[in-house]
Every structure is written in structure tokens, then in C-alpha cells.
Amino acid sequence: MATESFELKVLDVIEETADARSVVFEIPADAREAFDYQPGQFLTLAIPSDQTGVAARCYSLSSTPGDDALKVTVKRTSDGYASNWICDNVRAGDTLRVLPPSGIFTPASLDADLLLFAGGSGITPIMSITKAALARGTGRVVLVYANRDEQSVIFAAELRALAEQYGERLVVIHWLESVQGLPAPDQMRGIAAHFPTYDAFVCGPPAFMKCVVGVLKGLEFPRERRHQEKFVSLAGNPFGDVEEAAVAEAEVFEAEHEPEDAAQEPAAAGDPTPQGAVRVEIELDGTTYEYDDWPATKPLLDHLLKKGVPAPFSCREGNCSACAFRLLEGEVKMEHNDILDEDDLADGIRLGCQAYPVTDVVKGTYS
Numbered sequence: 001m002a003t004e005s006f007e008l009k010v011l012d013v014i015e016e017t018a019d020a021r022s023v024v025f026e027i028p029a030d031a032r033e034a035f036d037y038q039p040g041q042f043l044t045l046a047i048p049s050d051q052t053g054v055a056a057r058c059y060s061l062s063s064t065p066g067d068d069a070l071k072v073t074v075k076r077t078s079d080g081y082a083s084n085w086i087c088d089n090v091r092a093g094d095t096l097r098v099l100p101p102s103g104i105f106t107p108a109s110l111d112a113d114l115l116l117f118a119g120g121s122g123i124t125p126i127m128s129i130t131k132a133a134l135a136r137g138t139g140r141v142v143l144v145y146a147n148r149d150e151q152s153v154i155f156a157a158e159l160r161a162l163a164e165q166y167g168e169r170l171v172v173i174h175w176l177e178s179v180q181g182l183p184a185p186d187q188m189r190g191i192a193a194h195f196p197t198y199d200a201f202v203c204g205p206p207a208f209m210k211c212v213v214g215v216l217k218g219l220e221f222p223r224e225r226r227h228q229e230k231f232v233s234l235a236g237n238p239f240g241d242v243e244e245a246a247v248a249e250a251e252v253f254e255a256e257h258e259p260e261d262a263a264q265e266p267a268a269a270g271d272p273t274p275q276g277a278v279r280v281e282i283e284l285d286g287t288t289y290e291y292d293d294w295p296a297t298k299p300l301l302d303h304l305l306k307k308g309v310p311a312p313f314s315c316r317e318g319n320c321s322a323c324a325f326r327l328l329e330g331e332v333k334m335e336h337n338d339i340l341d342e343d344d345l346a347d348g349i350r351l352g353c354q355a356y357p358v359t360d361v362v363k364g365t366y367s
């Protein structure tokens with residue numbers, strides 16, 4: 001199941017730049033299926049900590065499906081804990097505890113024309129998408145890649161080689177702050193305006209993403225052709241036997257909320273929370289799961305896990321988007337959301353780990 005963690009062997013550590021390392025993992029022979037992934041997805045790593053036991057951090061895969069090994073690329077964060085720990089401590093032969101791939105920052109079709117914007121370490125998922133699209137797709141790829149200076153360009157040689165190999169299908173536009181200054185909206189618009197029909201993917205520092213996403217919105221790229229991945233640190237720990245934890249929480253909930261309690265509870269004015277159990281229909285990997293007993297005070301994810309549904313998740317805190325699904329009918333309220341923007345919400349995207357029902361019937365899909 002997608003929720004189990006695995007000990008992965010480190011095959012190699014590659015110094016990409018002065019402050020970025022790639023960690024190459026062996027694909028576990030007994031869990032090849034669990035580690036199947038889409039380009040643009042991420043792994044969640046358990047970084048040992050003498051303060052908290054584990055610091056969980058997500059790292060996008062810079063390898064691409066079909067590669068012999070899994071590779072993540074980690075850039076040091078100033079005063080950061082996990083990124084510096086990885087860069088300073090991880091060696092070939094070590095093992096790290098890892099959650100299988102998650103995430104929705106993936107192209108719907110590798111044959112689409114792609115307009116990719118990466119800033120600094122944001123190149124990681126973009127690299128995976130670029131390689132997949134070139135090797136397995138038929139479209140054109142335009143990559144705009146912003147960095148502080150030439151020395152901080154991760155994958156410079158690999159990109160040069162790809163540009164040579166794929167000729168006109170790949171255009172790489174390097175943007176160096178040391179030469180051109182910080183990327184400004186007018187400049188990004190000048191590039192993006194040439195590719196109004198392409199599928200856009202954006203990943204990088206917050207200011208870069210805000211600039212580019214604003215430009216794409218201004219150029220009326222529709223929501224389904226405008227994707228962004230935000231790099232944030234998880235505050236909690238999604239490791240451990242989370243499914244059992246979910247079941248245990250659900251049991252505590254049920255013990256505390258006997259049906260008659262729920263029926264007696266008066267509805268607060270303006271509180272849309274349904275008073276009884278809710279009907280949920282959710283589609284995942286071609287199967288539709290239907291239940292009539294979703295308790296209104298339980299997040300959707302916990303209810304599905306309790307039912308044995310292999311619903312995807314990572315952080316369970318509303319800040320990674322691994323659990324995102326699309327509402328087809330009804331409504332939910334989210335307790336916490338660090339990751340979905342207004343357009344995602346308008347598009348019906350919700351976070352399963354934060355979703356509580358506000359209607360008596362909720363239908364959705366993870367597709």
C-alpha cells in the first residue's frame with residue numbers, strides 16, 4: 001500500500017553544485033510496484049533527528065520513470081535542518097526510510113507541448129518531466145530556468161546534452177540573476193506569450209512562482225494548463241504505521257461520538273456540518289468506493305484508510321497535496337490548506353487529509 005515506509009539503500013551521492021547533492025536510491029526489489037511513479041512526483045524522506053526522532057521532508061524525483069534507480073536532488077537551505085543533514089551526512093551504502101512517490105505535479109499527457117519554469121532547486125521535478133516528455137512523448141518542451149549565477153545551475157551538463165540530442169524539440173532558456181537580474185513579470189510574459197497553447201509547469205522559490213503564475217494567469221492560461229509545485233517543509237511526521245494510527249483515531253472518534261450523541265447535538269447557527277453520517281463516493285484508480293457512514297467530524301482520508309481504501313497521502317497536514325482529489329458533487333470544508341490556491345479550489349480540488357463534509361452526499365475522484 002502507498003502508505004507503508006521502506007528502507008532504501010543509497011547507491012550514490014552526486015555533488016551537483018556547491019550546495020546541491022543528488023541522492024540515488026536502489027529501487028527495492030520487493031516493492032517495485034510501490035515505487036512506480038509519474039514524472040514530477042516526490043518521495044518523503046525520514047531524516048533522523050535527536051530532537052524529534054524524525055524530520056520528514058519531501059524531495060521531488062529528478063530521475064524519470066524507466067531509469068535504473070530513483071534519484072532526488074537536495075539543495076541546502078540556509079539554516080535548514082534536513083537539507084543540510086542530507087548534504088553533510090548521506091553516503092553510498094547508507095539506508096534511509098522513505099515513503100513511496102506521491103504528488104499531482106505531473107503532465108496529463110507526455111505528448112503535450114510543455115512550457116516549464118524552474119527556479120533553483122525547482123528544477124528537480126521539472127527535470128523529471130523534461131526527460132520523460134522527450135524520451136516518451138512527441139511534443140515540444142520549452143524550459144525557462146532561473147538561477148543566481150552560472151555556478152548554481154543544477155544539471156547544466158545534462159541539459160546541454162538533452163538539447164543536443166533532441167534538437168528543436170527542446171529549447172532551454174537560462175536566466176541568470178548575476179547577468180539579467182531577477183526575472184521580472186514583463187520578461188517572463190515576453191517568453192510565455194509565444195507559447196499560449198502549451199501546458200505550463202512552475203516550480204521554484206515563492207517570489208519566482210508568484211511572478212510566473214501571475215504572468216500565466218494574465219495570459220489566460222486555463223487552470224488545467226497551469227500547474228505549480230510549492231516546496232515547503234512538513235511540520236509533522238507521516239512515518240510510522242499511519243494506517244493503524246488512522247484506524248486507532250477513527251475508533252477513538254467512534255467511541256466518543258455514539259450515534260445518539262451526534263443526533264442530540266444541536267446545530268450551531270450557520271454551521272453546515274451534517275448531523276448524521278455522510279454518503280461518500282470516491283473514484284481511485286478505476287474503482288469507485290461507496291460508503292454511507294462517513295462521520296462528519298472525521299477527515300475523508302482517515303475514513304477511507306479505515307475502510308482499507310489505498311488513498312494517497314504524505315504529510316496529513318495540508319501542505320504537500322499528495323492527497324488531493326477533485327469534488328464531483330457536494331462540498332467539504334478544509335481545516336488547513338497551505339498548498340491549493342483559489343483556482344485549484346474553484347476547480348474543485350480539495351485535500352483529502354483536511355476535508356470534512358458539509359453536505360450529506362460527497363462525490364469525488366482522485367483521477
Ligand SMILES: Cc1cc2nc3c(=O)[nH]c(=O)nc-3n(C[C@H](O)[C@H](O)[C@H](O)COP(=O)(O)OP(=O)(O)OC[C@H]3O[C@@H](n4cnc5c(N)ncnc54)[C@H](O)[C@@H]3O)c2cc1C
Nearest residue numbers: 049051057058059060074075080081082083124231232233
Ligand atoms: C512536494 C515537495 C517537493 C520538494 N522537492 C524538493 C527538492 O526536489 N529539492 C529540494 O531541495 N527541496 C525540495 N522540497 C523542499 C524540502 O522538502 C524542504 O522543505 C527543504 O529541503 C528545507 O528543509 P530543511 O529542513 O533543510 O529547512 P527548514 O525546514 O527550514 O529547517 C528548519 C526547520 O527544521 C526544524 N529543525 C531544526 N533542527 C531540527 C532537528 N534537530 N530535528 C528536527 N527538526 C529540526 C526547525 O524547527 C524548523 O522548523 C520539496 C518540498 C515539497 C513539499
Ligand code: FES
Nearest residue numbers: 314316318321353
Ligand atoms: S497528505 Fe499532504 S496535504 Fe494532505
